[in-house]
Amino acid sequence: MTDISDQELAENGLDLSTAKGRILVLACGALAREILAIQKASNLNHMDLTCLPANYHLYPDKIPAAVEEAVVKHQTNYDVIFVAYADCGTGGLLQSKCDELGVKMIAGPHCYSFFEGNDVFAQKADDEFTCFYLTDFLVRQFDAFIWKPMGLDRHPDLRDMYFGNYTKLIYQAQTNDPALDAKAEDCAARLGLAYERRFTGYGDLETVLRAEA
């Protein structure tokens, strides 16, 4: 895994399917490192991983069709395919697609919610709806996923149009990494937001993968 770059995960995804496992986890590329870490820690050796490009995060309308294509491609080689996406901005269309394909997916609106734990995240919604979230992956890929696609590299004056209603950046840390903490704090400063680091670990992602295994 160490030789897989975030850029590769963002643009091309990752295919570690062997057709030998019993379960295939079909995930967002932004979750690849986390899923491999859970797999290693829990000895889920019968579980294979394949990831779609993480940059679908920027184009959620592409996710249902891409998931369908991947499920169709791999379904003859696995007993179970589990989709490691939450709704992720598809407005319920991914859930409908998974229902149609007969595969399960992660409950909840997005990774910020399941990393924190869907129930906990929902309870905090009334107090934290002015917060902007980053995960480990998004801190590392802040420029590629936030700054540049929003045009802030070319037009920094647009910042307040995007973020003027936000108050705080919450870095949901999956791992303890002081370098990422410092980078996340810098991201908050660049967006003109207050900063909070919150260790979440893998949250519901870990629970659900162990349950599916």
Add this chain to the structure above:
Amino acid sequence: MSEEEDIILSELPDDELVLQMHDDLYDGLKEEIEEGVHILLGRGWQPYEVLTTALVAGMTIVGKDFRDGILFVPEVLLAANAMKAGMFILKPLLAETGAPQVGKMVIGTVKGDIHDIGKNLVGMMMEGAGFEVIDMGINNPVEGYLEALETEKPDILGMSALLTTTMPYMKVVIDTLVEKGMRDDYIVLVGGAPLNEEFGKAIGADAYCRDAAVAVETAKEFMARKHNQGATT
């Protein structure tokens, strides 16, 4: 020095100036748009004509290219900023000269949601199309919508949401309107990135609008139907 930098707007004839303003709007050139608006007004153009021919027509090109994936959000925002600057000059003049009024819309982002870029674009394009727009801002509870509807008596209620978690609140508002027997008094339009046609139908909205240009066209269609119904009853 580039060819563009040699263009002196005040020396262009009207038709070329309007085309240049479309280009400047496309490129998000706020100061050039302000200058163009002043020039056209100085040449005796009616404010409404400047709005529709130079600004709205230019922004429509931006909207189409956004829909076709040629332009992206940052460029649309820059164009919107330029159009907003032009409208800022025209708005008081439009009020004085009695521009045609197509209808009235109350628009707001739903409770728990602070995203307003799409809503602001819709509001601006609706104003450009001759609608009076009452913008309720962000994070609106159902009570806020009800109050605005009763106070403003609009033809259209527009609701916006960017989040999967907040879009169901649109149904709360519509269900409340149904409970109070007010639903049929308004055209309800909904929009926002995670929404789709199916969701719009499921919650009982009149239409889902995928972007600002669609919102304007849809609003005009519903207003025309409303007027036709009025004429036959």
